[in-house]
Amino acid sequence: MAVIPVELAGRSYEVRVGDDLLATLPAQCGALLRKTQVPIVTDDNVHAAWGETVGRTLSEAGFEPRWHIVDAGEQAKSWRGLEALVDWLLAEGVERGDHILAVGGGVIGDLTGFAASIVKRGCGFIQVPTTLLAQVDSSVGGKTAINTRAGKNLAGAFHQPALVLADLATLATLPDRELRAGYAEVLKYGVLGDAAFFDWCADNGARVIGGERAAQHEAVARSVAAKARIVAEDERETTGARALLNLGHTFGHALEAETGFCDTLLHGEAVALGMVLAARYSARRGLMSLSDAERVAGAVDLAGLPSEIAALGLDCSGQALAAHMLHDKKMDAGNLPFILLRGIGAAYLARDVDMADVAEFLDEQLRAH
Ligand SMILES: NC(=O)c1ccc[n+]([C@@H]2O[C@H](COP(=O)([O-])OP(=O)(O)OC[C@H]3O[C@@H](n4cnc5c(N)ncnc54)[C@H](O)[C@@H]3O)[C@@H](O)[C@H]2O)c1
Ligand SMILES: [Zn+2]
DSSP states (O other), rough: EEEEEETTTTTTTEEEESTTTTTTHHHHHHGGGOSSSSEEEEHHHHHHHHHHHHHHHHHHHHHHOEEEEESSGGGGGSSHHHHHHHHHHHTTTTHHHHHHHHEEEEHHHHHHHHHHHHGGGOOOEEEEEEEIIIIITSSSSOOEEEETTTTEEEEEEEEEOSEEEEEEGGGGGSHHHHHHHHHHHHHHHHHOOHHHHHHHHHHHHHHTTTTTTHHHHHHOOOOOOOOHHHHHEEEEEEEETTTGGGGTHHHHHHHHHHHSSSSTTTTHHHHHHHHHHHHHHHHHSSOOHHHHHHHHHHHHHHHTTTGGGGGGGGOHHHHHHHHHHHHHHOBTTTOOOEESSSSTTOEEEOOOOHHHHHHHHHHHHHOOO
């Protein structure tokens, strides 16, 4: 098992990455579970795959698992979903010193974390991420949110978990496409800040996606360490360090918006393509070599993730995609910050990007091949 500390003044916690953490849940949580009744939030898919394991291990240790099971999918992250969860937690008698278990992907983690931030003005929670994306990204760092009519993740809070348990065993039941999509965020850590990790991914990505436990262990532990470092440096996204995590996300967001945030393009798939576009755009600006940009595209392609927007068959212009970016919430006083690359492992925040130039670049990409 790897233990990665997230060092935050007064709120430090551990991320444990290993096998069979679910099967040993009571021992892992220790004194964080201070009452017999343990509130657990999950979705129906995760409950079908892992509910029995979680329920049994808790019951055998003398606890009484109490479940709140939502329908799988992004719609759980809504005002209605939040209301139902908060009402349930209050009915369960949850108090400030208690810890709620969030067992699931990023949807469950974001929803539960936000509920925990407001129940009794803030109670504890434990992240038990069961998707690759949640293990390497959403469960670490304390961002919680729901979606509103105006857009994704627009209402939320910073609320750090007390513990994160990333059990690699759970990845075995994850649909292949979800595993690949999560892998895009793994690759992202290499591309943004660690050329050696990028090389490792280029060599071992197939093993991670193929389900090899040792490769998954290394991928998750190194990714979490990268995220923990950045979060410790910039917990609330004020100094710019945390913004680097948005590599590929501005381009990706435009593609998600154009395809209507649906199954056509999963978030991780959009991020993978967005990273390729950020690299190629950086090369176009002379910041990095085109051959390095194509190495990023190669690693994305090798993982079975989309690397060419032309292949999506979108019926839109570069201008239309650029317009979606301007609606991005990361817009800062009228200037759209972009994460660009000065090479693999050398991302930086650029504030001088000309949107007309981006639109022209996207037109070329839409027509390419
Ligand atoms: N808070 C953050 O910092 C942060 C960062 C990135 C993404 N997010 C959010 O995370 C969400 C996406 O997370 P996600 O990709 O994990 O999606 P998700 O939670 O919807 O999970 C994806 C699918 O996999 C299923 N699933 C989960 N674990 C499984 C398992 N072990 N076996 C079988 N099926 C399983 C789920 O039921 C769901 O159908 C988005 O809402 C996004 O906004 C948050
Ligand atoms: Zn992301």
